[in-house]
Amino acid sequence: MLNWTGSTNESQVTGYRVYYRTKNALNVYHHLGIVGKRADKAYQFTLPTLPLDVVEIGVVVNNSNGEEPGSWPIVFMYDNRLSDPLTYVSTTSNLPVPSNFEGQLYYPQAGKIAGWLRWEVSSDRNILLQLAGQTIYFTDANGTKLQLIGSALEPPIIDNHMNYNGLNINEPIIIPNGATQIAIYSVLESGKENDIPAYYPLPPTIQFTDWDEHYRSIRGHITWNQDNNESNIKAYYAYFTGYNVSPVEISHVAKGAPWRLSIPTPIMIPQGANFISIYTMDYNNHLSLYGSPVYIQDNYSSYQVQYALKQRYFTGITAIDIKQILLTLNNPSNPFSQISKEDIQVLLSLIKPIMSAN
Structure with a gap:
């Protein structure tokens, strides 16, 4: 199944033509079919069995005059x-x-x-x-x-x-x-x-749990494992990232420090950003072209925050008490070097109240 999203402006579009080319006959465009314009701009085309030497599938815009643009998106196989x-x-x-x-x-x-x-x-x-x-x-x-x-x-x-x-x-x-x-x-x-x-x-394992209960606002602790080769790494940088948006720096930490960053007070997620990405900076102060991202699970209620914390730090524990919280805070693998008063209050809220027998 071939899927695509329609053009931004489809006012002159009547449909889309689908074709394929093979490796040994690139000058031949094999017509597969035409899909008419849709109001929702969500298109799909069921592909038949294609030759083994197929190298690309293309989707070409058609207008009412039967004209086609000089270039169009293609899919490599x-x-x-x-x-x-x-x-x-x-x-x-x-x-x-x-x-x-x-x-x-x-x-x-x-x-x-x-x-x-x-x-x-x-x-x-x-x-x-x-x-x-x-x-x-x-x-x-x-x-x-x-x-x-x-x-x-x-x-x-x-x-x-x-x-x-x-x-x-x-x-x-x-x-x-x-x-x-x-x-x-x-x-x-x-x-x-x-x-x-x-x-x-494989990319480093990055973890982030949102401790803030407001929409498009986060606080918490970012952790990751070190790069496989740190010989030319000077520092690690955390950025907000997303599709077709410019990265926005959150903070950075020098190599040799623990691979973690804390966001002790709430910060807003920039418009269009949906990832936190870790980049590396070399000794020439060049930032890596691509970061290793983790999707931001934005919690926007106290219930969501509590559920996320239980899944992250208290998996398998049915009754959370003050002892379990102290063990979690003192666990060296947990990123609590900069834990805030608000974070402690959130952890304490995980303790279920003892109901009176009366």
């Missing part, structure tokens, strides 16, 4: 292989190793990952013509394959340009036990994989 078993794959040498990664992976839920990655492959047309694309795996720290993720099929080749490919995880997927990184192997049309993969580390 990706094969979801999460259910495929791990099997032996024969290898070869000297295929391009993916490099120059860009991306933003994050944990929308505990034990699950989502986001996107993009990488460069090669600018050599002769090499690219041999490739089927890249196969992507979860691996452990030693590079042992744990689970297939998918295959990124090689996109159309543009002469004299660096070829890019990528991975989009729109629906969260479960991370297998022991996985610390993603491995990307270039693969031939014959199915042989390159003997040398590229590795991309």
